Amino acid sequence: MSDQSKSPRPTLQAGEELHGFRVLRVETLPGIRVTAYEIEHKKTGAKVLHLHSFDRENLYAIGFRTPPYDSTGLPHILEHSVLAGSEKYPLKDVFKELMRSTLQTFINAFTYPDKTIYPVASQIKTDFFNLARVYTDLVLHPRMLKETFLQEGHHLEFSKPDDLSSDLIISGIVYNEMKGAYSSPDSLIFKALQENLYPDSVYAFDSGGDPDVIPTLTYEQFREFHRTYYSPSNARFFMYGDITTPEHLLFLSEMLAGFKRVKINSSIKSQKRIKTPLVIRGTYPIGRDESLQHKTMVNIAWMTSDNTDYETSLVLEIISALLVGSSASPLRKALIDSGMGEDLTPVSGIEADLKQLMFCAGLRNTQSSDAQKIEQLIFDTLRDIVANGYDNELIEGVLHQIEFHGKEIVRGSYPYGISLMGNVFQTWLYDGDPLIGLDFPGAIENIRRRWTDDPQIFQKMTKQWFVDNRHRVLSIMEPDADFNDKKEKSYREKMANLKSSLSVNELAQINVQAKELKKFQSEQDSPEAAATIPKLKIEDIPKAIDTIPSQHSLITEVPVLEHDIFTNDIAYVDLAFDITHVPEELQPYLPLMGKIITGMGAAGLTYEEMDKRIALTMGGFGYDLVTGLSANAGKSLQKMIFSFKALYRNLPDAINIVSDIIGDGDLSNEARMRDLISERKNNLQSAIVPSGHIFAKMAAGAALTLPAYRDEQWHGRTQLKFVQNTANNFNSSKQEFRAKLDSLRKILFNRNNLVINLTAEADGLKIAKENIIRFLDKLPTTSKAKTKAEPSLSSVFAGISIPAQVSYVAYVLKTPAFTDPACPLLMIAAKEMSNNYLYKYIRVQGGAYGGMSSFDPSLGIFSFLSYRDPHIVETLKIFNDVQDFYSRNEISSTEMEKAIISTIGMIDKPVGPAGRGYTSLMRSFAGITDNMRQKFRDDILSATPLKLKDVLVDYFSNASKSAAVAVYSAPEKLDEANNRMEEKLHIENIFDT
Ligand SMILES: [Zn+2]
Numbered sequence: 005m006s007d008q009s010k011s012p013r014p015t016l017q018a019g020e021e022l023h024g025f026r027v028l029r030v031e032t033l034p035g036i037r038v039t040a041y042e043i044e045h046k047k048t049g050a051k052v053l054h055l056h057s058f059d060r061e062n063l064y065a066i067g068f069r070t071p072p073y074d075s076t077g078l079p080h081i082l083e084h085s086v087l088a089g090s091e092k093y094p095l096k097d098v099f100k101e102l103m104r105s106t107l108q109t110f111i112n113a114f115t116y117p118d119k120t121i122y123p124v125a126s127q128i129k130t131d132f133f134n135l136a137r138v139y140t141d142l143v144l145h146p147r148m149l150k151e152t153f154l155q156e157g158h159h160l161e162f163s164k165p166d167d168l169s170s171d172l173i174i175s176g177i178v179y180n181e182m183k184g185a186y187s188s189p190d191s192l193i194f195k196a197l198q199e200n201l202y203p204d205s206v207y208a209f210d211s212g213g214d215p216d217v218i219p220t221l222t223y224e225q226f227r228e229f230h231r232t233y234y235s236p237s238n239a240r241f242f243m244y245g246d247i248t249t250p251e252h253l254l255f256l257s258e259m260l261a262g263f264k265r266v267k268i269n270s271s272i273k274s275q276k277r278i279k280t281p282l283v284i285r286g287t288y289p290i291g292r293d294e295s296l297q298h299k300t301m302v303n304i305a306w307m308t309s310d311n312t313d314y315e316t317s318l319v320l321e322i323i324s325a326l327l328v329g330s331s332a333s334p335l336r337k338a339l340i341d342s343g344m345g346e347d348l349t350p351v352s353g354i355e356a357d358l359k360q361l362m363f364c365a366g367l368r369n370t371q372s373s374d375a376q377k378i379e380q381l382i383f384d385t386l387r388d389i390v391a392n393g394y395d396n397e398l399i400e401g402v403l404h405q406i407e408f409h410g411k412e413i414v415r416g417s418y419p420y421g422i423s424l425m426g427n428v429f430q431t432w433l434y435d436g437d438p439l440i441g442l443d444f445p446g447a448i449e450n451i452r453r454r455w456t457d458d459p460q461i462f463q464k465m466t467k468q469w470f471v472d473n474r475h476r477v478l479s480i481m482e483p484d485a486d487f488n489d490k491k492e493k494s495y496r497e498k499m500a501n502l503k504s505s506l507s508v509n510e511l512a513q514i515n516v517q518a519k520e521l522k523k524f525q526s527e528q529d530s531p532e533a534a535a536t537i538p539k540l541k542i543e544d545i546p547k548a549i550d551t552i553p554s555q556h557s558l559i560t561e562v563p564v565l566e567h568d569i570f571t572n573d574i575a576y577v578d579l580a581f582d583i584t585h586v587p588e589e590l591q592p593y594l595p596l597m598g599k600i601i602t603g604m605g606a607a608g609l610t611y612e613e614m615d616k617r618i619a620l621t622m623g624g625f626g627y628d629l630v631t632g633l634s635a636n637a638g639k640s641l642q643k644m645i646f647s648f649k650a651l652y653r654n655l656p657d658a659i660n661i662v663s664d665i666i667g668d669g670d671l672s673n674e675a676r677m678r679d680l681i682s683e684r685k686n687n688l689q690s691a692i693v694p695s696g697h698i699f700a701k702m703a704a705g706a707a708l709t710l711p712a713y714r715d716e717q718w719h720g721r722t723q724l725k726f727v728q729n730t731a732n733n734f735n736s737s738k739q740e741f742r743a744k745l746d747s748l749r750k751i752l753f754n755r756n757n758l759v760i761n762l763t764a765e766a767d768g769l770k771i772a773k774e775n776i777i778r779f780l781d782k783l784p785t786t787s788k789a790k791t792k793a794e795p796s797l798s799s800v801f802a803g804i805s806i807p808a809q810v811s812y813v814a815y816v817l818k819t820p821a822f823t824d825p826a827c828p829l830l831m832i833a834a835k836e837m838s839n840n841y842l843y844k845y846i847r848v849q850g851g852a853y854g855g856m857s858s859f860d861p862s863l864g865i866f867s868f869l870s871y872r873d874p875h876i877v878e879t880l881k882i883f884n885d886v887q888d889f890y891s892r893n894e895i896s897s898t899e900m901e902k903a904i905i906s907t908i909g910m911i912d913k914p915v916g917p918a919g920r921g922y923t924s925l926m927r928s929f930a931g932i933t934d935n936m937r938q939k940f941r942d943d944i945l946s947a948t949p950l951k952l953k954d955v956l957v958d959y960f961s962n963a964s965k966s967a968a969v970a971v972y973s974a975p976e977k978l979d980e981a982n983n984r985m986e987e988k989l990h991i992e993n994i995f996d997t
Contacts, residue, residue, distance in 0.1 A: 008570045011039045012056045015248050022250060023257035025052065035410055035445045036424070037572075041249050042438065045256070048236035048263045053438050054252055055244040055424060061109055061914050062245030063421030064136040065123035066143055067429060069270035070115075070233050071206040076221035077157075077213015078229050080115040081178045083122075084156040086146040086230070087113060093138055093536050094147065095529045097848075102138060104839045104906040105539035107131050109914055110419050116357055117198070117211050118272050119433055125419045127914060129247065133255060134538040140259045143234055151524045153226050154517075155848070158219045161518035168511050171496075172503040174219055175874070180810060181853045182213045184872035187488065187808045188693045189288040189301070190350050193481050196286045197305040197351065197364060200477045205275040207358060236260050238268045240432060244421030272359045272434060275307060282477045289487035289807040291995045292975060299483040301349050302378045303366030306476040308469045310360055312436030317361055318447055319454075319465050324354035324363055325402045326394050326462065330619055331603065332612035333398070335365055338385040341675075344378060345370030346682040350690060356430050363470070366479070368686055375480050383471065390467045399455070399462065401619030403448055408623040408651060410444025411572050415916030488809055488974060525848045534898070542901055542945060545908050549937045552924040559773060560780050562755055565928060566773075567763040567921040573652050574623065575768040576918040577776070578761035578925060579662070580645045581752050583629075588795055590748055592726045594644060595718050596681060597748050598627035602646070603680050604671060607664035611676050614665070621657040623649040625665075629718045631711040632862035635931045637821030640710045643929065644752065649918065652768045659775045666753055667782035671742055678734050685731045688724045689995065696812030696972040697854070697869040700804070703970035704816035707800035709864035712816075721804060721994045728995070755785045759929075763921025800968040803978035803989030810852075811876050811973035815868040815883035818966055819959075822861045823936055828943035829955040830866060834859040835910070836903040836952070837868075841889055845882045846870050852879070862930065876971055876981040884967075887960035895949040903952075907944055 011032045020027045029042040036057075043052040070079040087099035095101055102111055102124075110125040124139050126132040158176035162168065185191050198207050210217075243252050290299060309316040327335040328348060336348055345367035355362040367378050413420055424442060432438035441447075454461055484490075503511070555566045583594065602625055605611045618625055625648040633640050646666070650658035671677065692699055702720035705712030716722050730741065762772050820826055838856040846855020854871035868883040895903075915923060927937075971978065971989060982988045 008058050009037065009572070010034070011037050012058060012246075014039050015056075015250060016041060021046075023253045024260075025253050025257070031439055033439065033442055036442055038442070040439050040442075043249075043253070045236065045260055047265060048260055049265050050236040050239045050241060050260060051432075052241045052253075052256065053243070053428060053432065054249045055421070056249060057245060059245050059420060061125055061127050061415075061419050061421065062129075062132045062247050063110070063123060063125040063243065063419050063425065064132065064139070065121055065242040065425055066140060067119055067121040067240040067242065067433070068233050068238050069118060069272065069433060070120045070211070070229075071118050071270060071272055072209040072211045073206075075210040075214040075217040076225070077178055077182060077210065077218050078221060078226065079120050079211045080182075080213050081153070081157040081218075081221065081226065082230055083113045083115045083120050084178055085148065085152045085226070086143050086234070088149070088152040088156070089147045090141045090145045091147065092141050092145065094533045095537065096525075098138060098142055098537065100839065100843060101534070101537050102135060104835065104902040105537055106135055107540055107545070107905065107909045107912065108135055109909070110422065111135065115211055117207050118359070119429065121425075121429070123422060123425065125421060127912075128540070128544070130544070131540055132247065134540075136255065137259070138537065144236070144259070144263075146230065148227055148230060150223055151521055153223050154521050155525065157221055157226065159518065159521060160514045162515055165518065165522070166515060168508070168515060172499045172511075172514070174499070175851045176218070177847070177851065177853060178213055179215060179218050180851055180872055180874060182218065183215045183809045184693070184853065185212060186215055187289055187810070188690075189481070190690055192286065192288045193301055193303065193349065193479065194351050196284060196481065197303060197362070197477060197479055198358075200282055200284050200479070201305055201307050201362060201475070202275045202358070202360075205273055205359070207275070232268065233270060235266050235268060236263045237266045238270050240429070242425050242428060244424055274310060275360055277307070277475045279474055281474050283480070284477055285480045285482070287482050287484035287487055290483035290485055291805065291807045291993065292485050293993055294483070294485065294995045296483050296485065298345070298369050298371055300370050300372045300375075301366060301368055301479075301481040302345070302370055302375045303349050303351060303364055303479045303481075304379060304382055304476055305362055305364040305479065306470055306473050308361045308363055308473065310434070311356065311358070312431050312434050314431065314437070314440045315450070316465075317356070318451065319461065320361055320363065320469060321354055321356070322399070322402050322451065323462055323466055323469070325405065326398055328352050328365055329402065330615050332395075332615040332619075334389060334394075335382065335385050337612070338381055339365070339367050339378070340679055342367075342378075342381055344374045344381075347679065347686055359434050369682075372480055372482055375478065379478055386466060386471050390463050390471055393460065393463050395616075397616050397620065401616055403451065404620050405623070406444055407448055408574070411651070412574055412623060412649075413572055413916050415914055415919060419914070420916070488807060491809065522849065526844070539902075540905055542904060545905065545945065547941075547945065549934060549941050550912065551934055552920050554924050554928070559760070559777060560755075562758050562760060562780055564760045564762065564773070565925055566769050567761075567924055568766055568769060569763055569917045569920055571764050571768065571917040573768070574649055574917075575652055575655055575762065575764035575772050576647070576649045576921055577772060578645050578647045578922060579666075580643045580759045580761060580925065580929075581754075582642070582757045583644045583752065584640075584642045586748065586751055590744060590751075591714070591717055592723065593744050593748055594629055595723060596684060596727065596730065597745050598629065598644065598646075599684050600671065600677055600680050600745065601665060601669050601749075602627055604669060604673060604676060606670050607668045609664075611673065614661070617657075617661055621650055621654040621661060623651075625662070629714075630926065631714040632926070632930055633709065633711055633821045633864050635822045635936055637864065641929045642714060647922075652764070652771055655768070655771045656775045659772075659779050663779040663782050666779070669749070671745060674738055677738070678731070681727065681731045681734065685724070685727045688727060692724075692806055692972065693808050696806070696808065697814065697871045700812045700814035700970045700972050701816060701867045701869055703802055703804060704800050704814045704968040705863060705865045705867070707797055707968035708816060708818040708966070710794055710797070712863045712865050713795060713797055715863060724994055753783060755780060755783045756787070758783070759925070761921060761925040763917055800970055801987060801990055802970045803981070803991045804970060804972045805975040805978055805991060805993050806972050806995075808972070808974055810872040810874060811870070811879075811971060811977055813870040813873055813876055813879045813883070814970045815880060816968045817866045817960070819859065819861065819864055819866045821864060822930070822932060822940070825943070826955050826959060827861050828940050829947055829952055830859045830959065831861075832903045832907045832944060832947055832952060833857075833956060834866065835906045836895065836899065837886060839903065839906065840899065841886060842868065842882070846873070846879060850875055850878065850882070855879075876973060876977060877984050880969065887956060890953060890956045895952060897949060900947070900949045900952065904944060904947060908941075911941070
């Protein structure tokens with residue numbers, strides 16, 4: 005057994021050589037329990053960094069510097085394309101094949117402004133090396149077929165295939181993906197800042213691709229870019245986990261055999277400092293019926309220090325947190341309190357994935373005429389800080405946050421190794437010290453020493469890098485209701501001109517090429533090609549479920565669930581209040597109530613003072629609204645959960661704070677309340693375009709089950725409408741609003757409603773239990789209210805109009821609950837359909853960025869979704885035809901194995917200590933026992949094509965009759981769809997008018 009609280013003992017020493025590598029440096033990083041090896045491949049000069057730890061989720065990543073020289077999206081299209089097969093693995097989409105035939109816990113590829121990274125992770129050693137082997141071969145020896153370039157990049161085709169009189173259109177996966185990105189205000193704002201702040205560097209270009217420029221990219225340029233930059237001499241290999249360094253080096257020596265050292269000039273040049281501040285103006289899309297008043301975004305962005313100057317960049321990161329990081333931050337406060345806008349722009353803060361750090365601060369939903377005043381206010385505030393200094397408590401709070409987040413083992417949607425990797429590349433890519441950002445105890449010590457030596461250090465740096473720094477941009481982004489129309493119009497004109505300039509012969513050729521591409525796409529990979537991918541066997545999959553240590557007890561009659569798990573001295577506390585009995589009219593208020601209660605003052609302190617207390621003692625404090633069906637669907641659960649985390653030494657203070665907030669919250673500050681409501685409104689509004697498919701799923705699901713209905717009511721467009729309404733009528737209805745929150749508090753905060761969930765090691769659990777009693781003593785005990793009536797569900801066939809150039813389509817069916825024998829098979833079905841049927845028709849042939857199905861037994865729904873989709877009617881037909889497809893096509897035993905493996909991969913996805921404790925709580929609410937989970941797993945592992953087919957026939961032919969549909973799209977696309985459909989989408993607007 006290994007001691008998880010220590011770093012592994014070194015296996016190699018600096019100066020040592022092994023398998024053709026030279027070890028340059030070995031360092032122990034006790035703060036993150038890692039032993040780090042910096043290594044060089046002697047022959048090619050490839051750089052290697054291994055962070056050896058006791059984590060069994062190993063990560064492997066290859067990174068290249070890929071500086072773009074235009075905005076054709078070359079690095080991005082290449083990133084998609086190398087995953088489409090190599091000589092050794094000649095499959096059309098190896099990425100997808102690896103997704104479904106391995107127990108990968110993470111597999112992805114990222115294009116940054118100046119680098120491209122390919123990471124994979126697994127908890128099983130053979131699987132890990134299989135993945136690493138294929139991934140390395142793909143990036144170093146890709147096939148780079150012309151067809152791949154056309155499919156992933158861009159190509160021409162006719163809107164009606166074979167009809168040369170129909171419109172000529174551009175298609176391509178990256179092309180469509182970027183059209184989506186160019187509809188999102190946040191990414192447009194960020195792009196404008198980056199281009200203007202770094203005009204002479206690679207950051208002046210969009211490595212992702214500008215849809216107007218993508219079509220100019222040629223196949224030859226595409227191949228050349230790979231030849232130039234994808235060489236081991238330009239590569240950085242990053243590894244993390246419990247596999248030893250010598251094992252990695254042996255593997256890498258095999259992968260790098262045959263390569264020579266080549267000279268590559270890929271260094272990222274620094275941007276020269278500009279002397280005159282710039283002012284830029286731009287526009288972003290807004291809904292046709294939305295009001296244009298108070299919708300301008302005003303930002304100031306500064307180019308600051310080089311990333312590799314760690315001493316300076318750390319101070320700048322602290323200053324950024326001081327200025328805008330919390331609600332007690334002086335610049336954030338000044339901007340919000342000015343009343344000129346609603347809240348900070350989402351780009352506010354520091355951006356460290358650029359060679360020279362960028363800091364930005366700005367106001368959302370203001371007017372263009374206030375831009376100068378906003379600029380003035382920002383500078384007045386900064387000058388005031390320079391003259392009078394920062395609040396010491398605020399600085400201490402930021403230092404505590406660095407310590408906390410350095411210590412915390414985070415495993416959310418990506419592996420812990422990924423966050424370490426991100427940190428490493430911020431300096432490593434520019435030839436700085438890769439380990440410098442990982443040593444957080446050293447960093448805090450360093451800052452404290454410098455702060456003691458010079459108590460004015462933060463003020464001085466604020467003066468130097470912000471007040472006196474003329475390398476900055478004032479950006480004014482205005483809403484434009486015709487933004488998308490203009491784009492669409494100029495696109496149509498361009499295409500019409502192009503078409504009229506081509507001869508009949510040339511048009512016919514385009515048609516032939518498009519048809520050949522479709523044919524290539526629809527051809528199956530040969531069984532020999534498919535067999536080249538090393539895969540796990542069903543026998544290699546662990547048979548037994550992973551269990552979470554759990555113990556039930558009572559503290560003053562309140563049920564407590566404890567999980568004794570290694571957390572690196574951090575305790576996680578969840579306070580779950582039952583909300584099943586909250587009256588229907590109060591249900592929509594719950595999310596705002598959570599936001600307001602955790603963001604206001606309490607116990608005689610203002611919200612700023614509370615915020616500072618929180619930053620000094622906790623790693624985070626938030627709330628969540630959860631709902632789901634019980635294991636046998638006998639009932640549904642609804643909980644409001646307040647969660648916080650703290651270092652053991654801070655637990656007593658943290659519990660006092662929570663006790664003050666829940667027991668003694670102060671709702672009297674109306675200005676603050678209005679700001680919090682605006683913030684939630686803006687967050688919801690800007691979430692829609694980037695995750696339209698999730699909103700579409702919620703909208704449709706609401707027709708089918710109570711949990712899905714609540715999910716929409718709390719998190720979907722119903723909630724957005726409610727919050728918009730509350731924000732707009734705040735002045736006239738604030739009394740009533742407060743009264744509602746007060747009654748909610750009375751209903752909710754009651755000892756009889758509460759279950760406590762604790763996750764920590766034994767000593768942390770002990771401190772938590774000793775202190776939580778004080779909190780319980782403050783909670784009133786009243787008798788539990790009776791369960792109230794449920795809302796009635798009604799059918800949904802909705803078209804929801806949004807300002808976007810692409811569509812999001814959801815087709816949702818009702819399903820049985822967890823213990824139903826069909827459930828394990830439906831889970832496999834979701835994977836099988838996503839991997840085959842939907843992937844092929846929605847993504848590859850339809851040109852959407854994504855097509856997927858998902859089964860959620862807890863909400864009781866099965867969903868078909870498309871993401872950034874150019875189609876609506878065709879997509880709905882594809883969803884509708886699923887059962888028909890499977891009744892005509894066999895599922896081979898190999899396909900079945902893959903579907904089983906990817907289903908197991910999904911349910912075995914590792915979670916961090918906090919997530920483990922939380923998951924166990926959810927299971928206990930739903931009544932899901934380990935026996936039920938084991939049976940579920942057994943059923944997945946023993947599923948056969950025949951059983952799967954039976955469920956598909958039974959299930960989808962009947963259920964499709966009760967399907968609910970929701971489409972998020974541009975109004976003209978919805979109209980167009982309605983003209984072609986018998987049953988019409990019920991069109992609605994969601995934004996303010
Ligand atoms: Zn992409």
